[in-house]
Amino acid sequence: MLDLRAPANLVSRRAVLFWTTRAGLGWAVPLVAELLWLAVGDGGTPLAIALIVTLVLAVAHLLVMPQWRYRVHRWETTDQVVYTQSGWFNQERRIAPVSRIQTVDTERGPLERVFGLANLTVTTASARGPVHIHGLDLDTAQRLAADLATRTQATVGDAT
Structure with a gap:
């Protein structure tokens, strides 16, 4: 009989870098689009604020999500x-x-x-x-x- 504890084995530690890289590639699309729009367009302050918000969210996601997943996935x-x-x-x-x-x-x-x-x-x-x-x-x-x-x-x- 298996008790209701967490499973014993963690996934590979390399999964953290994999999840970070995959998420980083996903965040690259909106960040590059916003940077290009800011560089060529007249987005002004609202676009600069959107870029900063996107960057902050991306960094938070890239720092927290892979470590969190590593601790949970077993x-x-x-x-x-x-x-x-x-x-x-x-x-x-x-x-x-x-x-x-x-x-x-x-x-x-x-x-x-x-x-x-x-x-x-x-x-x-x-x-x-x-x-x-x-x-x-x-x-x-x-x-x-x-x-x-x-x-x-x-x-x-x-x-x-």
């Missing part, structure tokens, strides 16, 4: 379950029985590849949808996927 597996905790403002804990696992997938986008990270998706026979573990280092994700696939094959039943 995972753990046992012989019986896959247990995850994720979220930022809305935090969620999911427990998926190994006997209900249908597929185990790893995904890596271009930016994850740069940081040596991968995401694990465990699809179960649940209406709630798959269980995700984001920000794992590649070796851990591959090892975990293989381990879960092996345990799923050894479990009696059809995962439905």
Whole structure:
């Protein structure tokens, strides 16, 4: 039986830099647009204030969000379950029985590849949808996927 404590394992520490970089790229779009508008247009004081507000929000987001996510995002597996905790403002804990696992997938986008990270998706026979573990280092994700696939094959039943 799994108690209702936080899962034991943190994601990779490199996930912090990944989340910071990804968020920074997102903030670059409005900041560059506002800077260009300010440089070529006659936006004046309202646009300068908007640029400052955007910059302050971006810096606050880039400083707080990655660290916060790192402290919250956790995972753990046992012989019986896959247990995850994720979220930022809305935090969620999911427990998926190994006997209900249908597929185990790893995904890596271009930016994850740069940081040596991968995401694990465990699809179960649940209406709630798959269980995700984001920000794992590649070796851990591959090892975990293989381990879960092996345990799923050894479990009696059809995962439905």
